[in-house]
Amino acid sequence: MISRRDFLQVGMAASAMVGASGFGNWARLAAQQTLSQDGLLQFETYGNVSLIHVTDIHGQLKPLHFREPSVNIGVGDNKGVVPHVTGADFRRLYGIEDGSPSHYALSSEDFSALAKTYGRIGGLDRMATVINAIRADRPDAILLDGGDTWHGSYTCLKTEGQDMVNVMNALKPDAMTFHWEFTLGSERVNEIVERLPFAALGQNIFDSEWDEPAELFKPYKMFERGGTKIAVIGQAFPYMPIANPGWMFPEYSFGIRDENMAAMVEEVRAAGAECVVVLSHNGFDVDKKMASVVPGIDVILSGHTHDALPEPVLIGETIIIASGSNGKFVSRIDLDIRDGRMMGYKTKLIPLFSDVIAPDADVAALIDAQRAPYAAEMAEVIGQTDSLLYRRGNFNGSWDDLICDALISERDAEIALSPGVRWGPSLIPGQDITREDIFGVTSMTYGEAYRTEFTGEFLKVVLEDVADNIFNPDPYYQQGGDMVRTGGLGYRIDISKPQGARISNMTLLGTGTPIDAARNYVVAGWASVNEGTEGPQIWDVVESHIAKLGTVTVQENNSVEIVGA
Amino acid sequence: MELTRRKILALSAGSVAFATLSSLPAFASLTDDAIAELTGGADVGEGTIKLTAPEIAENGNTVPIEVDAPGAVEVTLYADGNPVPNVATFKFGPLSASRSASTRIRLATTQNVVAVAKMEDGSFQMAKANVKVTIGGCGG
Numbered sequence: 133m134i135s136r137r138d139f140l141q142v143g144m145a146a147s148a149m150v151g152a153s154g155f156g157n158w159a160r161l162a163a164q165q166t167l168s169q170d171g172l173l174q175f176e177t178y179g180n181v182s183l184i185h186v187t188d189i190h191g192q193l194k195p196l197h198f199r200e201p202s203v204n205i206g207v208g209d210n211k212g213v214v215p216h217v218t219g220a221d222f223r224r225l226y227g228i229e230d231g232s233p234s235h236y237a238l239s240s241e242d243f244s245a246l247a248k249t250y251g252r253i254g255g256l257d258r259m260a261t262v263i264n265a266i267r268a269d270r271p272d273a274i275l276l277d278g279g280d281t282w283h284g285s286y287t288c289l290k291t292e293g294q295d296m297v298n299v300m301n302a303l304k305p306d307a308m309t310f311h312w313e314f315t316l317g318s319e320r321v322n323e324i325v326e327r328l329p330f331a332a333l334g335q336n337i338f339d340s341e342w343d344e345p346a347e348l349f350k351p352y353k354m355f356e357r358g359g360t361k362i363a364v365i366g367q368a369f370p371y372m373p374i375a376n377p378g379w380m381f382p383e384y385s386f387g388i389r390d391e392n393m394a395a396m397v398e399e400v401r402a403a404g405a406e407c408v409v410v411l412s413h414n415g416f417d418v419d420k421k422m423a424s425v426v427p428g429i430d431v432i433l434s435g436h437t438h439d440a441l442p443e444p445v446l447i448g449e450t451i452i453i454a455s456g457s458n459g460k461f462v463s464r465i466d467l468d469i470r471d472g473r474m475m476g477y478k479t480k481l482i483p484l485f486s487d488v489i490a491p492d493a494d495v496a497a498l499i500d501a502q503r504a505p506y507a508a509e510m511a512e513v514i515g516q517t518d519s520l521l522y523r524r525g526n527f528n529g530s531w532d533d534l535i536c537d538a539l540i541s542e543r544d545a546e547i548a549l550s551p552g553v554r555w556g557p558s559l560i561p562g563q564d565i566t567r568e569d570i571f572g573v574t575s576m577t578y579g580e581a582y583r584t585e586f587t588g589e590f591l592k593v594v595l596e597d598v599a600d601n602i603f604n605p606d607p608y609y610q611q612g613g614d615m616v617r618t619g620g621l622g623y624r625i626d627i628s629k630p631q632g633a634r635i636s637n638m639t640l641l642g643t644g645t646p647i648d649a650a651r652n653y654v655v656a657g658w659a660s661v662n663e664g665t666e667g668p669q670i671w672d673v674v675e676s677h678i679a680k681l682g683t684v685t686v687q688e689n690n691s692v693e694i695v696g697a
Numbered sequence: 698m699e700l701t702r703r704k705i706l707a708l709s710a711g712s713v714a715f716a717t718l719s720s721l722p723a724f725a726s727l728t729d730d731a732i733a734e735l736t737g738g739a740d741v742g743e744g745t746i747k748l749t750a751p752e753i754a755e756n757g758n759t760v761p762i763e764v765d766a767p768g769a770v771e772v773t774l775y776a777d778g779n780p781v782p783n784v785a786t787f788k789f790g791p792l793s794a795s796r797s798a799s800t801r802i803r804l805a806t807t808q809n810v811v812a813v814a815k816m817e818d819g820s821f822q823m824a825k826a827n828v829k830v831t832i833g834g835c836g837g
Contacts (some may be wrong), residue, residue, distance in 0.1 A: 378755060388752060
């Protein structure tokens with residue numbers, strides 16, 4: 133554990149550049165209880181170029197509660213360094229006072245109490261206000277969307293992403309890259325992208341047949357701003373056909389393709405770019421490795437792993453910015469670009485406290501218009517919760533436990549499996565659970581809840597495989613999700629072991645007996661990446677379960693023993 | 698997570714399942730033998746040969762592989778986790794504009810793809826890439 137002072141010194145010593153972040157100021161304002169829109173937006177304009185980064189909004193048009201992770205284990209070179217620092221350690225690292233707004237926005241403990249004090253965060257109408265304020269300061273600021281935008285809510289599923297396209301278009305982005313968008317199916321993605329009024333970027337989006345760059349997605353776009361040329365190179369999520377159903381977009385191939393990234397950096401530099409920005413959906417650790425492997429990148433705007441970091445991380449002379457998820461934050465990055473290079477930077481992670489930042493009236497009306505046709509069915513109250521419901525962290529969250537209980541009970545299974553995704557708003561104790569809330573943690577285009585039988589041996593194969601996708605020490609082999617959530621099944625995991633040796637002590641919780649490798653177990657799950665999966669939609673399964681319970685209480689889950697972290 | 702019945706049937710056949718997903722290829726020594734036969738036991742250095750392969754295969758049945766070996770007269774590809782490791786040999790004549798080739802290969806499991814180039818002076822160079830074949834995850 134290094135202190136904040138050491139951390140800053142390490143960062144600065146590694147670079148000749150001048151760097152500053154607005155975070156210290158934000159923390160001070162918060163401590164003084166003077167949290168205000170002006171305070172949140174306060175920023176001394178710097179240099180000649182401004183970037184605005186938003187990412188991983190996951191369809192969240194309205195302000196929400198979203199609890200950040202308490203368990204986020206780093207492996208290999210990333211052990212114990214951001215973003216793999218949580219809770220009190222995270223607050224100490226950045227000088228965040230306990231109980232402050234920053235504590236609530238960026239870490240996990242006392243979430244329910246702080247949520248009542250500080251209210252909801254996010255909302256694209258608030259995001260519009262912040263973006264407009266930055267543009268008032270710097271009219272030619274470049275707005276970049278890191279993707280996972282057209283997915284994640286009731287309206288987004290019903291309109292096949294049109295609600296998000298309509299509202300984001302009103303925010304006027306300059307470019308975007310992609311991940312969950314492709315789960316709309318390639319036909320729908322192509323239809324939207326062909327009409328998109330801004331650049332759709334991905335140097336790693338290839339045609340799967342010929343392994344050549346896909347025509348519809350350009351690798352980069354050049355911007356002439358502030359008297360200089362800035363190249364923005366897109367990097368879509370590398371493992372889309374593996375982590376998501378590849379049969380929904382068979383024409384496309386992805387991968388990290390860092391050789392091609394290096395070639396693109398050379399190409400844009402040769403074409404006169406004085407600043408190279410990568411708009412990435414790699415995930416933070418993959419971005420760190422890419423920054424160390426590919427020379428010549430000034431800024432990586434990092435998405436996918438949903439990390440919210442108040443200060444940039446410096447790798448060589450590349451700064452990496454992580455702007456959170458679910459619409460909670462906007463990052464402003466001011467750059468001093470001179471004499472063919474980045475001379476300095478100043479950044480600020482702006483949390484969108486919805487009670488403090490005034491909604492933009494036009495965008496608020498546009499959001500209401502998207503939601504109006506579905507308002508009544510979304511608002512229907514299915515039950516109440518006595519517990520904090522959240523999903524974010526390497527292992528089960530309480531939403532996951534509730535979903536697994538629903539699968540076991542509604543599908544008459546011994547074991548439930550639920551995907552380790554990082555999206556989905558939180559609910560605080562005492563809240564109603566509406567249909568919209570259930571869709572917030574389940575909606576997807578492949579939500580069928582299967583029921584099948586696995587041998588004990590195959591269950592271990594599944595756990596080992598998913599664990600290696602998270603805990604492989606080489607970030608290039610990580611897919612950026614979390615561990616598959618299990619219901620009815622306990623196990624021990626040793627993070628430090630190689631694939632095949634991490635999982636042990638698998639136990640059927642219903643009987644307390646060890647899992648028998650040769651026996652068949654009835655397993656219910658959802659979000660299979662295989663074509664032709666059959667079963668009811670997961671949101672119907674969860675709704676039926678919650679309706680029967682009336683009030684939900686989720687007990688603490690101690691069924692996974694974690695060692696070697 | 699890839700969890701349909703078809704896949705389960707394919708994977709639950711006892712030891713085959715673990716062979717398919719283990720990170721230690723069962724046939725690695727066959728590759729060492731094949732390389733020794735090619736080089737006649739000569740030292741194999743790293744040199745300028747470059748092998749490009751995906752870190753994780755999108756489809757283990759058809760994995761795109763590219764090899765670039767300036768100055769090579771011959772490049773042989775091996776897949777050290779396949780039952781038969783020899784994949785292909787590319788030969789380059791004096792008039793070859795570039796000493797590079799690309800193809801797609803089938804990989805039974807997570808394993809190393811190895812390229813050995815025989816250079817104009819009779820020396821050998823080698824490049825290796827680990828390609829993971831996974832049953833898929835649940836990305837964030």
